[in-house]
Amino acid sequence: MNLEALLSARLAPALAEVAQAIVDPAVRRSQHADFQSGAVLPLARRLNRSPRDLAAEVVARADLAGIATADVSGPGFLNLTVADELIASALDDVTADARLGVAQTKEPRTVVVDYSAPNIAKELTVGHLRSTVIGDALARTLEWRGHDVVRANHVGDWGTAFGMLIEHLLDVGATGISQAGDLTAFYQAARAEFDGSEEFRTRARLRVVRLQAGDRETLALWRTLVAESQRYLLEAYERLGVTLTAADFAGESSYQGMLASVVDELDAKGLLVESDGALCVFPEGFTGRDGGPLPLIVRKSDGGFGYAATDLAALRHRVRDLGATRLLYVVGAPQRTHFRMVYAVAAEAGWLPEGVTAEHVAFGSILGTDGKMFRSRSGDSVKLSAVLDEAVARASALNPAPEIAAAVGTGAIKYADLAGDRMSDYVFDWDRMLALTGNTGPYLQYAYARIRSILDRAGQFRPAVRIGHPAERALALQLLAFEPAVESVAATLEPHRLAGYLYGLGSLFTAFYEQCPVLKAAEGVRESRLSLCLLTGRTLRRGLDLLGIATPAKL
Numbered sequence: 001m002n003l004e005a006l007l008s009a010r011l012a013p014a015l016a017e018v019a020q021a022i023v024d025p026a027v028r029r030s031q032h033a034d035f036q037s038g039a040v041l042p043l044a045r046r047l048n049r050s051p052r053d054l055a056a057e058v059v060a061r062a063d064l065a066g067i068a069t070a071d072v073s074g075p076g077f078l079n080l081t082v083a084d085e086l087i088a089s090a091l092d093d094v095t096a097d098a099r100l101g102v103a104q105t106k107e108p109r110t111v112v113v114d115y116s117a118p119n120i121a122k123e124l125t126v127g128h129l130r131s132t133v134i135g136d137a138l139a140r141t142l143e144w145r146g147h148d149v150v151r152a153n154h155v156g157d158w159g160t161a162f163g164m165l166i167e168h169l170l171d172v173g174a175t176g177i178s179q180a181g182d183l184t185a186f187y188q189a190a191r192a193e194f195d196g197s198e199e200f201r202t203r204a205r206l207r208v209v210r211l212q213a214g215d216r217e218t219l220a221l222w223r224t225l226v227a228e229s230q231r232y233l234l235e236a237y238e239r240l241g242v243t244l245t246a247a248d249f250a251g252e253s254s255y256q257g258m259l260a261s262v263v264d265e266l267d268a269k270g271l272l273v274e275s276d277g278a279l280c281v282f283p284e285g286f287t288g289r290d291g292g293p294l295p296l297i298v299r300k301s302d303g304g305f306g307y308a309a310t311d312l313a314a315l316r317h318r319v320r321d322l323g324a325t326r327l328l329y330v331v332g333a334p335q336r337t338h339f340r341m342v343y344a345v346a347a348e349a350g351w352l353p354e355g356v357t358a359e360h361v362a363f364g365s366i367l368g369t370d371g372k373m374f375r376s377r378s379g380d381s382v383k384l385s386a387v388l389d390e391a392v393a394r395a396s397a398l399n400p401a402p403e404i405a406a407a408v409g410t411g412a413i414k415y416a417d418l419a420g421d422r423m424s425d426y427v428f429d430w431d432r433m434l435a436l437t438g439n440t441g442p443y444l445q446y447a448y449a450r451i452r453s454i455l456d457r458a459g460q461f462r463p464a465v466r467i468g469h470p471a472e473r474a475l476a477l478q479l480l481a482f483e484p485a486v487e488s489v490a491a492t493l494e495p496h497r498l499a500g501y502l503y504g505l506g507s508l509f510t511a512f513y514e515q516c517p518v519l520k521a522a523e524g525v526r527e528s529r530l531s532l533c534l535l536t537g538r539t540l541r542r543g544l545d546l547l548g549i550a551t552p553a554k555l
């Protein structure tokens with residue numbers, strides 16, 4: 001159910017008659033009425049007429065019977081007040097709909113969401129938290145809208161660092177990793193050996209050569225490392241409630257076999273330029289600091305392939321082999337130029353045909369309460385597992401039951417990450433994200449649990465809404481706005497729009513519950529208020545689920 005669409009459909013013919021042209025009614029929610037349309041203002045300028053007169057004419061012609069009343073306000077806005085009966089019957093329809101009034105998209109696309117993508121053999125840090133949490137929320141939301149979503153975990157599982165990691169693995173034995181249980185410790189130990197010993201450095205370099213040459217023993221060792229890391233990552237995803245599975249791992253290594261043909265194709269299109277022994281593409285419109293053209297390096301002078309080449313191969317594969325028409329890259333803002341260049345080169349190569357879009361879904365940094373990059377006391381980047389441990393420990397103060405503390409702790413972290421505009425940096429503040437009031441995960445989980453307890457006490461009832469109290473009306477209108485909220489996330493890739501909607505819903509529910517007794521209300525009113533509780537609970541649960549946040553029945 002989309003009241004905006006319904007009102008627009010009724011206003012459009014009247015506007016068209018008055019304007020003798022098609023006019024977008026631009027119906028929006030408003031603080032001054034249920035909805036408002038400002039469509040008349042630019043129209044009046046164009047027709048050189050008084051906007052208020054024109055608005056009055058539209059009101060007179062519009063067929064709004066049984067739907068809404070309209071009046072002219074201010075300089076010529078149309079204020080629309082929806083009929084209570086329409087609100088009530090629309091809510092009954094939504095209650096009967098398993099999708100809560102959110103239609104499936106009529107234009108499903110195959111969307112690849114590239115997210116999380118940590119570098120193997122390094123522990124996940126909070127730096128990867130944002131990509132993982134935002135990417136998962138987008139994947140869930142797009143999927144629920146009816147798109148065909150392909151999750152791609154473009155893990156860094158290839159490159160020169162593996163020489164040193166494999167040699168270290170040989171030094172400490174396979175059990176060394178699982179004992180470290182902590183991949184950062186393993187990585188750091190390898191790094192220390194590398195920095196401290198010439199003999200080790202030589203071995204590591206030789207090992208890289210053997211890895212790239214496909215030496216069997218070396219590949220087997222590499223696989224051990226990758227498998228260990230995957231196991232560790234899957235555990236972290238499970239704990240975080242992230243939908244990435246083993247099948248979604250498409251690491252950098254998986255594109256190695258495509259790199260030669262990427263080079264060939266770029267060459268055949270005349271795009272490759274040799275520069276200091278490296279093969280480069282100079283896409284149109286990119287200049288470096290010195291003002292000269294900026295290269296995207298496809299093959300390094302030593303013959304090796306880097307990050308850019310792999311991304312080109314992955315892009316071509318996603319479009320050509322997976323049939324994707326929308327590519328999302330959920331990666332931090334510092335990689336902006338990299339992705340712009342990759343897309344530009346891909347476009348020049350013809351790998352982004354008409355109708356296929358590639359978008360960098362960038363995000364800002366996580367800051368500590370001191371306003372600087374979030375770091376541990378020792379100055380290292382913070383380990384995700386340590387953050388989750390602390391979140392759960394702090395959440396146990398609210399409820400010591402382990403599953404509930406886990407849901408509240410991880411939910412608080414995820415919600416804090418999703419609730420703000422993703423491009424902004426945000427401060428990682430335990431007290432704020434775990435607060436039971438304000439725009440937080442626990443606040444919404446608490447609202448949900450309270451509703452569950454009301455419904456448990458209510459027993460059976462037949463859902464049917466009637467609007468009496470203004471607080472019921474406000475809550476009902478918000479419940480009818482779930483579809484536009486979900487739609488806006490799918491369109492803008494900004495999960496904070498859904499978070500903001502849910503917070504609005506929670507707040508209106510709180511106001512309703514304070515002013516309108518539910519269980520003790522008179523017959524008829526009681527059922528109606530229980531219906532509002534039921535639908536609010538279902539909407540909170542579904543909405544939080546789209547953000548990847550669990551809703552325990554009790555808190």
Ligand code: ARG
Binds near residue numbers: 118155156331
């Ligand atoms: N592994 C990279 C990093 O940790 C992120 C990869 C993002 N995805 C991509 N297709 N480049 O920075």
